[in-house]
Amino acid sequence: MFKEMRRKDKMLTEDEMLDILASSEYGVLSTIGDDGFPYGVPVNYVYKDDFIYFHSASTGHKLDNVANNANVSFCVVRDVELIPDDFNTKFKSVIAFGTVSEVAEAEKDAILTLFLDKFSKDFIPSGMDYIKNAGPNARVFAIKVLHMSAKGKK
Numbered sequence: 364m365f366k367e368m369r370r371k372d373k374m375l376t377e378d379e380m381l382d383i384l385a386s387s388e389y390g391v392l393s394t395i396g397d398d399g400f401p402y403g404v405p406v407n408y409v410y411k412d413d414f415i416y417f418h419s420a421s422t423g424h425k426l427d428n429v430a431n432n433a434n435v436s437f438c439v440v441r442d443v444e445l446i447p448d449d450f451n452t453k454f455k456s457v458i459a460f461g462t463v464s465e466v467a468e469a470e471k472d473a474i475l476t477l478f479l480d481k482f483s484k485d486f487i488p489s490g491m492d493y494i495k496n497a498g499p500n501a502r503v504f505a506i507k508v509l510h511m512s513a514k515g516k517k
Contacts, residue, residue, distance in 0.1 A: 373514040375455060380513035383441050383457050384410040388482075390439040392417060392506075394428035402428055408437070409477040415459060415506040416466070416474050421499070429504070433462045437506055442515070455515035459508045466503040474503050 375383075393403040404425050406417040415437050419426060429435065437459045444453040466474055472494055479490040494501070 373516060375513035375515050377513075379455070379515070380457050380511065381410075383439055383455055383513060384415070384459075387439045387441050390415070390437050392425060393436045393438070394425055395432045395434070396424075396428050397431045403438075407478065407482065409474070409481050411477060413508050415461070415508060416477065417504055417506075418475065418478065419502045419504060421502055426502070429463045433464065434460075435463050435506055436460050451516070453516040455513070457511055457513045459506065459511035461506040461508045461510075463504050463506045466505050471501075471503045474505075475501065 389405050389407050391403045392406050393401055396402055402424060406419075408415050408417045410416075438456060440454055440456045442453070442455045446453060475494045475497075476491070479487055479494075483490050
């Protein structure tokens with residue numbers, strides 16, 4: 364799943380890549396519309412066992428796009444530091460490629476609970492109520508990661 368990069372001097376280890384995915388707050392989901400144009404949208408996410416999960420309202424542009432084409436990319440950037448005197452930027456990033464599908468209704472609450480654990484640890488009871496009340500209005504999707512790479516300026 365870990366993909367080699369052209370710039371080996373910037374390639375991060377698999378452990379560094381997994382740390383970035385586990386600890387970052389959001390990523391940019393990129394889809395392709397039926398008009399052929401790419402569409403990138405920031406989303407909160409959780410990563411677990413080679414899947415990137417995101418939630419969504421019941422309709423919208425990104426959902427139209429994934430219904431049209433399940434192939435997506437997902438990019439996370441962290442530790443950004445501008446270096447003005449060197450005309451450069453330090454950062455760490457992960458780019459994942461995969462296919463997206465909707466999570467089965469029976470699994471949805473378990474995945475949404477992962478979001479609570481990551482983003483709202485101090486509010487689990489009220490978060491569980493929120494999940495219950497959201498019901499069918501909340502949709503959850505999984506990106507099955509086919510390959511990914513990570514780079515950073517060291």
